[in-house]
Amino acid sequence: MQNLITLLTQKTTLKQNLITNILKLLDEGATIPFIARYRKEMTGGASDDELRDFHEVYLSVKRLLDRKEEIFKLLEEREVLSDDLKKSIVEASTMTALEDIYRPFKEKKNTRASQAIKNGLEPLANMLQSAKMSEKEFESKAKTFVRGAVKSVEDAIKGAKDIIAERFSDSPKERKVVREMTEKHGLLEVKKGKEFDENGVYKNYKEHSEKVAFVPSHRYLAIRRAEKEKQLSVKISIDSERYLETLKRYKLRDHMGSSKTYLFEAYKDGFKRLLYPSIEREVASALKEKADLAAIVTFGKNLTQLLMTPPVVGKVL
Numbered sequence: 001m002q003n004l005i006t007l008l009t010q011k012t013t014l015k016q017n018l019i020t021n022i023l024k025l026l027d028e029g030a031t032i033p034f035i036a037r038y039r040k041e042m043t044g045g046a047s048d049d050e051l052r053d054f055h056e057v058y059l060s061v062k063r064l065l066d067r068k069e070e071i072f073k074l075l076e077e078r079e080v081l082s083d084d085l086k087k088s089i090v091e092a093s094t095m096t097a098l099e100d101i102y103r104p105f106k107e108k109k110n111t112r113a114s115q116a117i118k119n120g121l122e123p124l125a126n127m128l129q130s131a132k133m134s135e136k137e138f139e140s141k142a143k144t145f146v147r148g149a150v151k152s153v154e155d156a157i158k159g160a161k162d163i164i165a166e167r168f169s170d171s172p173k174e175r176k177v178v179r180e181m182t183e184k185h186g187l188l189e190v191k192k193g194k195e196f197d198e199n200g201v202y203k204n205y206k207e208h209s210e211k212v213a214f215v216p217s218h219r220y221l222a223i224r225r226a227e228k229e230k231q232l233s234v235k236i237s238i239d240s241e242r243y244l245e246t247l248k249r250y251k252l253r254d255h256m257g258s259s260k261t262y263l264f265e266a267y268k269d270g271f272k273r274l275l276y277p278s279i280e281r282e283v284a285s286a287l288k289e290k291a292d293l294a295a296i297v298t299f300g301k302n303l304t305q306l307l308m309t310p311p312v313v314g315k316v317l
Helices: 004-009 017-027 032-038 048-077 083-091 095-105 114-118 121-132 135-144 152-170 172-185 215-227 240-249 260-307
Strands: 186-194 208-209 232-237
Touching: 004 048, 017 032, 017 048, 032 048, 048 083, 048 095, 048 208, 083 095, 095 152, 114 121, 114 152, 114 186, 121 135, 121 152, 121 240, 121 260, 135 152, 135 260, 152 172, 152 260, 172 260, 186 215, 215 232, 232 260, 240 260
Parallel strands: none
Antiparallel strands: 186 208, 186 232
């Protein structure tokens, strides 16, 4: 309970004693309108809107803490819960950060990497990730893994690269970097779709591009509707080449052997095939959620204004 109160204190403007009071009232079955109207002395006079906002944060934090407990149990059952991992989970303050930490430990479906691991190529992937060998030395070592489903040296190297690509795409650090890059500098690129109507309501969007960080909610919802109708195609892009060049500089060191060429190919594949498509979906989903909330708020304001319109004198409505 103390952890819940601590997080709520960090995420809201209410004092700790007021948070404790509100949680107690909620546990007793009181509703937000009831608390706002009849328990002002326990909430510091918080308004309906303030209490609703608090309730949303409360539900979000509760989901986060419940998910942490679930992840702890899963990792304990698999005997992989180290002290460092436990500390990272405890310190995670958002669901996104928490899921990034847990992602490498999720049981994967039949991916290329899981198939390569099944074929016994994980030790070869570990050798490649250390990049201590030259290309020839690594290729020679790969020959020793040619057996069973691994038919050639090329198959062995490809499998090792697939394992590293998945590890790279699951890295919480890389996911955070790419997510922030996409949110701050990503471009929403809109083009004509298969069913595009040149004279339709979406005619102004046939070649449209703008920063993700600044796209208005109403416009994003319109674009998503057009995408659903197949009038427009939408994607979020970033400067991938710039990212990969930066990645090469800090991931590939001068002291590494020439097998680092294969290593970088694995990182590049992991970024393009796995990591970025996943982040693009995340960012698009977050944009949609934000736009939906903005639409609800706008509707609420318009409805309030309508309902508060003064009556027409002498007329029954």
